[in-house]
Structure formats: structure tokens, C-alpha cells
Amino acid sequence: MSIYDYKVQLEDGKEYSMSDYKGKAMLIVNTASKCGFTPQFEELEKLYEDYKEEDFVVLGFPTNQFKQEVATAQEAAQECRLNYGVTFPMHSMIQVNGAQEDPLFTYLKDHTKGFLGSSIKWNFTKFLIDKEGNIVGRYASKDKPLSLSKDIEKLL
Template structure:
């Protein structure tokens, strides 16, 4: 049986969670979700603070940030425990995080293969995929688009559930 990834909503995917278990995007259906590939040792790592602000500002309005640590650009810590400690100690993150996950190439996680089918691929850390409450891709922004930029705020506010 052939499965066409592009026909699936993003909410059809699950990740290994950073601190164990599974992070199933199906559980977030009905919410706007910002999925961000992250790295702890990158020049854009300070964007964690803005992502946490978004999560706090819009969380009660049906919005979630999901962080996806990746070492595809060689800037992630060595293991999941180190990433979890770094994020807690330095940024006090409370939004869901996945285990270290490939986001590019043949080993890319199925969510990122789905993004590639949509014509979007991370080219560096802190690329942002905004999904509407039905799990459809609304916008894909690169590293240079800051989480608290007018562009991101406008896009997020435009897809918040009623």
C-alpha cells in the first residue's frame, strides 16, 4: 500500500519525547502548533526565550510550541538528558520537546519528510513550521525570523482557534 505523505495533516505524526514517552501531534489537534527544530549550541539558541514567551502568551488560547532538538547541523549537545538540563537551567522551558531527532536527509523524521513534501526543508536550526488547528502547514519561517517578530505574531494570531 502506498502512503502519500502530502495528503496527511501534520497532526498524524508522533515523536519520541525528550524526557521519555511519546509526543503525539494528534493530541494537539484543534490547537495551533509551532514546530521548531532547535539546537543548544547555535547562534540562534537565544530564540528559546521567545518561544517560551509565545507558549505562555498564547497557551491558554489553544497554541503550543513543540521543540525538536536536532544535531543535523552539528550544534546539539550529546544526548537527550544534556538537552533537557540545558533547556531547563538556561531557559526554564515548559513547552513540549522531542528527543534529538533528524530533520534533514534520508533519515529525517516522518514529520520533516512531510514538510519536504510541502516544499519546506530546514536549512539551519530554529526553522519554524506553523500548523493550523487542523494540522495543515500555514507558514514555514527560517532561522532569521524571530519568534516574537510581527510576522510570527500575526501568523500565530491568525490561526488561533476561536
């Protein structure tokens, strides 16, 4: 299986295939709108704006697994748009660990065990994917999005 075999849902529940992003570099992030790292949305949006014309996309996946998210995916996306100007795709509320975890995140974790361990420790864990669908980096919550610029530029 590859990352392109997974289906995900946008915040409005519309399902699509990750294969829609073939040929694009991706930064996949588990997000929360009530977290100490929430201001990272500003830098995530800056990365998206800076590189989207070069086939790069940021994908936000809200989770309340760490009890720092609002009630629904739509509310989470609305807060991100209003407070941080987010225009990149936001998705349905998911779990990133445990029995109910989203299959995409199972795949991401299974293919990055050498990076930061097998579980996601907190909100704003970031996964960098190249244009061929290979996971090339996993970054911790404390890693600021703009610090990934050089790694992203190598993929474009």
C-alpha cells in the same frame, strides 16, 4: 496523510501521537542548544506563555545535524530549561534532512516547498500549523519568534 498521523517522542522517549494536538495551533521548531540562534528559546517560551491558554503550543525538536547540540535529548532539554526557562514540550533528538530524517519533518518539508526550498538549511526553522492541522507558514532561522505573533494570533 495529515500531521495528525505522525507519532513523535518526548525527550524521555515516551511516544505520543500528533493527534493529541487536534484543535491547537502549533509552532514546530528544530532546535539546538549550542547555536547562535539558541537565544530564540526565550522568545519561543514567551510565545508559548502568551498563547497557551488560547490552544497554542510550541514543540521543540533538538537536532545535532548541524553539529550544534549536546549529546542527548535529555541534556538538550535540561539546558533549555536551565538557561532559557523553557516549559514547552521538548522531544527526542532527530535528523531533519537525509536518509535518517524524522518522518514528521519529511511531511513538513514536503508541504512547504514553496516557502524556503525542500531542505532545512539550519537550526530554528519554524513551521506554523493551524488548529485544523494545516501548515500555514514556514520561517527561516533568522526570523525571530516574536515576529510571528500576528500570524499566530490570526489562528487563535
